[in-house]
Amino acid sequence: MNKVNNNNCIIAIDAMGGDFAPLNAIVGAIDALRENNDFELLLVGKKDEIMKVLDKEKLDFPEENIVHASEVIGMKDTPTTALKQKRDSSIVVGANLVKEKKAHAFVSAGNTGAMMAASTLIMGRIPGVGRPTIGATLPTAKGNFCTVYDVGASVDSKPQHLFEYGIMGSIYAKEIFGIPNPTIGLLNVGEEESKGNKVAQAAMELFKNSDLNFIGNVEGRDILAGTADIVVCDGFVGNIILKFAESIIGLLKAKFKNYAESSFANKLKVGMAKGTLKAVLEDMDYQKYGGVPLLGVNGISIIGHGSSSTLAIKNMVLRAKEMFDKNLIKKIEDSVKHYENKT
Amino acid sequence: MNKVNNNNCIIAIDAMGGDFAPLNAIVGAIDALRENNDFELLLVGKKDEIMKVLDKEKLDFPEENIVHASEVIGMKDTPTTALKQKRDSSIVVGANLVKEKKAHAFVSAGNTGAMMAASTLIMGRIPGVGRPTIGATLPTAKGNFCTVYDVGASVDSKPQHLFEYGIMGSIYAKEIFGIPNPTIGLLNVGEEESKGNKVAQAAMELFKNSDLNFIGNVEGRDILAGTADIVVCDGFVGNIILKFAESIIGLLKAKFKNYAESSFANKLKVGMAKGTLKAVLEDMDYQKYGGVPLLGVNGISIIGHGSSSTLAIKNMVLRAKEMFDKNLIKKIEDSVKHYENKT
Secondary structure, three states: OOOOOOOOOEEEEEOOOOOOOOHHHHHHHHHHHHHOOOOEEEEEEOHHHHHHHHHHOOOOOOHHHEEEOOEOOOOOOOHHHHHHHOOOEHHHHHHHHHHOOOOOEEEEOOOHHHHHHHHHHHHOEOOOOOOOEEEEEEEOOOOOEEEEEOOOOOOOOOHHHHHHHHHHHHHHHHHOOOOOOOOEEEEOOOOOOOOOOHHHHHHHHHHHOOOOOEEEEEOHHHHHHOOOOEEEOOHHHHHHHHHHHHOHHHHHHHHHHHHHHHOHHHHHHHHHHHHHHHHHHHHHOHHHHOOEEEEOEOOEEEEOOOOOOHHHHHHHHHHHHHHHHOOHHHHHHHHHHHHHHHO | OOOOOOOOOEEEEEOOOOOOOOHHHHHHHHHHHHHOOOOEEEEEEOHHHHHHHHHHOOOOOOHHHEEEOOEOOOOOOOHHHHHHHOOOEHHHHHHHHHHOOOOOEEEEOOOHHHHHHHHHHHHOEOOOOOOOEEEEEEEOOOOOEEEEEOOOOOOOOOHHHHHHHHHHHHHHHHHOOOOOOOOEEEEOOOOOOOOOOHHHHHHHHHHHOOOOOEEEEEOHHHHHHOOOOEEEOOHHHHHHHHHHHHOHHHHHHHHHHHHHHHOHHHHHHHHHHHHHHHHHHHHHOHHHHOOEEEEOEOOEEEEOOOOOOHHHHHHHHHHHHHHHHOOHHHHHHHHHHHHHHHO
């Protein structure tokens, strides 16, 4: 395989990643290729299994674009151990393709921790970035979206890391979500500057002295209220909020079930309300839309949910293509450099 | 006023505390007295204003049980400044009543920060307690409740503080919620012991070497799933989760409104579903039930929401009485001592 030419986008997909791999990964990625044929696709994984799916689904795909990887990192494998032991796994091989400039992007719905670790350790960080970050985009009462950084790429973030999340999130929101001048809020326990823990207080100083569109401290309620386009916090806090948010639908379902069981009249009422509820709750289930990028690594790395549908995989691949087209890695590097010189 | 006799419970209420004070505070507290006349009630605040309400509401209340306080700490006052400047405020006077053993409990729906600071600084901490804590009780999908400690009494908690929140929360759950052997989870970003930030990792060691009913690390989703009766975390994280949780109803309302506005048929559907939704969401609005204790201070301190109804105030006063009856402060002191000797 030749090194990539910067004008010709090459996206590698982890064919073995996700609960429904290799089927969903392969079908979803090829769907993306059908929608936007302006890139080259590499399928990374066990060649025989990939061939079997291509055969069965009657998909026409060039064999030379299959990159064989003999091992698979399981969803329950410990990330760092798996990386060391499974050096020929699809995740390690895929990350290496980006490192070796044989691909611009690597997309996987496999083991999230392993994907984060492989991307960070193998692709390396963008110069000037202390820690990569992963965001979660939540719907808001205003009808727009709020992306929370970091939601689990790193705990015990230092103030400078929080500041970098803001820089990177800002570029992503501008380039990918099309928000001209994205607002950034610092997650805290109160609006006053003096509030919060030591890390938040020090991060406040960095943000307020920058020319980012920083709106100050925001509170837990501001995420769903849509007060800021980007909310910045340590990955420990962000991960807990994300998982808390994901569990809300479960509580609502249980509550409606209890209510339905409390009387026959209530059962009828819930029956009538069901369709409406479903429609509203589905809109809140943002997971279906696709994966999220690990920002700050030196290459495009997109991580999807284990249960990714073919649609989610397709969206992830198209997102990778968009990040390539918008030259996002370079823009992050330039922006981080801009702020480095200022502080 | 004489010092209290331990057998005769005296509860002081901040008559000036809350958005609907003095009316709600006075009426709610007297309602509690009507329901359980086995305690003595003190109304703390501006005597003339209190008398006016008693008069207007035709409430028979002994004048000698009104404790005059000439100042009021406003909802927007900065807690620590207010405590220093308004030494004759109802919150400071009320906390002093407990310190001077002229009351066993002080209840307020006023400025939360000022109430926490006054309780901590004036009443002092229970011997052995490093930091007081405040919990938030959330409904779960299992139908039971989960109380999260700390939700804002202190940020940058040390591992030992998290451990104490577990001890205190456990006693409260047992004595007040009647849970025989409450389970405690440590909030973290994964279940494995090695997960999380440094504070969580060190707290893990304290919990697992204790004889508390500790079930290990729990994640953000476990709160609403009802995995543990008590979930322990730093006040920075807890406060953000609590405010995030409180904002969910706002998002749901907005989503239903949007859905209703999307077509006439959907408008009818939402119209039909409205009653059901309201019934279900109301059950989730735990705030209406009353206030929460500040555990770890050397006296009973109960803090209510600014918008407390008379029912909420009544419940807060009855909760104070229950804490007195169950000898909760002494039990916390004994338990903290028990674990001190072990570590």
